[in-house]
Amino acid sequence: MPDIAEHTGPEVATERLDRVVIRFAGDSGDGMQLTGDRFTDASALFGNDLATLPDFPAEIRAPAGTLAGVSAFQVHISDHDITTPGDAPNVLVAMNPAALRNEVSRLEGGGTLIVNEDAFGERNLTKAGYTANPLDDGSLDGYTLYRVPMSSLTLRAVEELGVKPRDAERSKNLFALGLVSWMYTRPVEETLRWIETKFSQKPQVRDANLAAFKAGHAFGETAELFDHPYAVDPAPRRPGTYTNITGNTALTWGLLAASQCSHLPLFLGSYPITPASDILHELSKHKRFGVRTLQAEDEIAGIGAAIGAAYGGSLGVTTTSGPGMALKAEAMGLAVSLELPLLIVDIQRGGPSTGLPTKTEAADLLTAYYGRHGESPLPIVAAYSPSDCFWAALEAARIAIKYRTPVILLSDGYLANGSEPWLLPAVKDLPDLSTTFATSPNHTTESGEEVFWPYLRDPDTLARAWALPGTPGLMHRIGGLEKEDGSGNISYDAENHARMVHLRAAKIAGIAADIPEVMVSGDVEDAEVLIVGWGSTWGAIDGAVNRVRNQGRRVASTHLTHLNPFPRNLGEVLRRYPKVLVPEMNLGQLSRLLRAEFLVDAGSVTNMRGVPFTAGELEEAILDYLSSPRHGNEGIR
């Protein structure tokens, strides 16, 4: 590795940036996700704050070179705290004409555009729908264009390794990574080590990738194409140990942590579905934790098996996305009726139907609320950032276990695949989620007999008694038919049914006393508008609120992590401000709930484009809303 290190001495002039947004785009087969991941890891290790946005097509391999096959990865690195993957990229790396055509409109005016010149042959241009070569026709004059013959330079770099040209060309993404790593003075040792380990079983591929990466790096410094590299300093951070984590991994680890903290074995019943499958994959690896995972025959069997495991005393979990939520609805109703702890994890994606499997959306909130027949309320917890998925999983499990209820945990495609640095918690600081099972009779009948009543409730939590199969003397039978209050025996009595419906509702409503109140930030005292968010919009809202406040407007914001029940002070907070605005990746589902629940005129900003809000578009929306006379709470008060 010294061949690189010795060239990056202090004599090279670097320009300092406080932040930069880079977007890697290429064909699905070009390895752009891997390139982005490596750049991200190097930046994380270097100490930058960062946020990422992988953006890939639903097709595994759409025809090469077509617009449908473009796969992109955006990463935002900075020397200060950031919460979004950035609005417009400052740098776009386009590996072929299709990537250029798809992505160039996102690039900021005057932004840096690096293209693989070799890919701009006639065939590829036609496939991308270009009639003239955009590199030559002046259409890119508004950007700083760098034409780099990445394919041929890669081929030359690996020539002496004896790699077949077809295989050699595959390493061009590492050439691009090497080049961008030089441009942004990323430390290279970790990337080189990673390549060596990852491809240790295939020495030829390993050597070709190493050579390509080094060639890209060397090209940056010797080609005199670029004036100088840039530096983005580490962000100041709280002391501690960090790792870069995606939402799905964090969620998986949160489930494992919940299992450890509750001393309940973890059981996952799941059916593969994008973008939730990674949780099944990750959990399946961790047999050392005693996890049992079942790739079920369908979505219904996934939740069915989880219910069976929960009945036996496991922490039962099922993971899915929108279409699976629809299929699981009946079984969720059973879990509501059985009053057993169960986690239903919904990694939301674009709907309806198959919709946009790889694009993000948060339009399952009303499904989570109401997507079962009858009165069947259950708690809803939503994660707000990739690393928060860990905490959200723990919190969902806490509620499920303590209240003996299924809980829906909402995440989405953006959180699932996006990543950020995470300050690792100390295991000893994690909450104790342990629970107690019934081991002896809890009721005396009129005839003086000591019996076990499975639906006798804890007076504080209204949670029912939970006796596990295997416990002598407490044999009992429960099911989906209405149960008699207390005994749990089948009851068709009308008064009893009404009582049970109210008891189940009261149990869930009562959780409000056991969750944190909402916190308001920004201009708490005198804001003109309160922005209410939930889920993955947190980062964009945070950025937008700061921008609007910097323009002298007074804005407050709050972010909900508990959607059902709502935090107990939410109504009071909403009524405190003249206007309320709710940005959502749906057509206004939370704003509708807030209106119904609290009689406030909650406005709505929506985005159904499959990509997260940018701070810029929310900034505009907030300013618009502030200048609109139509909305406000005044009329209601």
Add this chain to the structure above:
Amino acid sequence: MTELIPVTSRKDWMSDQEVRWCPGCGDYSILAAVQLLMPDLGITREDTVFVSGIGCAARFPYYINTYGLHSIHGRAPAIATGLAMSRPDLHVFVVTGDGDALSIGGNHLIHALRRNINITILMFNNQIYGLTKGQYSPTSELGKVTKSTPFGSLDHPFNPLSLAIGAEASFVARTHDMDRAHMLETFRRAYEHQGASFVEVFQNCNVFNDHAFEGVTAKAVREEMLIPLRHGEPVRFGTDGGKGVVIDAQRGAHIVDVDAVGLDTLLVHDEARTDPSVSFMLSRLARGPYEPTPIGVFRAVDRLEYSAEVSRQIAEAQAPAGPGRLEDLLHSGTTWTVD
């Protein structure tokens, strides 16, 4: 160390719930047989769980004094799979009907069978929907006139045993509600089998489909119409065993006069044969309960049991360095430290 299992009687396995099937329903005799059998299995009530879906048969768990879970239509095999996988110490039974198991829950049934999870599935086949008051079921005969098929059913029926054998179930058997001794023996074998066992029980629904199986199960005709399968013995039935079953390349399994072909030609029943094709042929012998029908254990083969395999993988993962530690997990990716 063997645990001491307290001696129990049939009464101990009866719950305090009033049994609410129609008077005369075949379910009563099946319940009685199960309650009679349980004290003999050497297991405790608390370690036993009955799981069911929806239908008349699905009320079964309420009537037996064990742990019980009355779930939703068709899903009992999936729920039982999760329970048996996570609690291999329990004895998990599934009680289901022809509509529950073969129609709405068909997918779960075949997958539980091929996965070979350790559950005992008792499917009461009455060839009708009872609880919803008399629609045709997936086992009703072609042309059956019911409320939903006033002009006769157009659906070709399932043969439950063919389906189970096709799914490569490791234990497949048939019995009927008119023969307590046969039920006891068949249920015992099903319970003792390691893996998923599937038992079809011909069950009379005297309200909506009375006499459906009488053509083969009535005392007067049994000898001529039921073909008892006994492992290691030639398959024969009828007065003095005068009829038998042979298999030949042209006609598959068919019935012959023993005198005409000779005893040596008869099929010798081998329930342990790994290849399911012979038991499949036996399952096709009768087109319905109006032709001579084999009963007993069709197939009982050794195959890896799913929950034991899951436990094995966990044990192997833990063997080198013990159970996982959360601390190690959190630090398993690339980490860096800020001072």
